[in-house]
Amino acid sequence: QVQLVQFGGGLVQIGGSLRLSCAASGRPFSSLSMGWFRQAPGTEREFVATIGRTGSSVDYAGSVKGRFTISRDNAKNTVYLQMTNLRPEDTAVYYCAAREMLFGSSSIYEYDSWGQGTQVTASS
Secondary structure, eight states, X not given: OOEEXXXXXXXXXXXXXXXXXXXXXXXXXXXXXXXXXXXXXXXXXXXXXXEOTTSSOEEEOTTTTTTEEEEEETTTTEEEEEEOSOOGGGOEEEEEEEESSSSOOSOGGGOSEEOOOEEEEEEO
């Protein structure tokens, strides 16, 4: 069983930047592909970004492409989500997720483990 603990999040001005971190334990981190998802009030959880085991394969939702960057440090067992040029519509609870596959996925149903969630609020 993989345990995921998230760090970061908070209140940021519109146009600002924020970095989320997610530390994994319980399984070799290099065996995990990782994803970031978000959920705003009254909406379903949606895909944000994903990264494969080696970090060479990444994918983004169209709404964040060019503004968000997913990365991983296998030596630190951590995946990151760097968010720039934040917009009000980016406001949500963000979740990291893990699965023991080579490549990541944009489907919430493909992940086995989830972080506790962290609030990100972009506001003026």
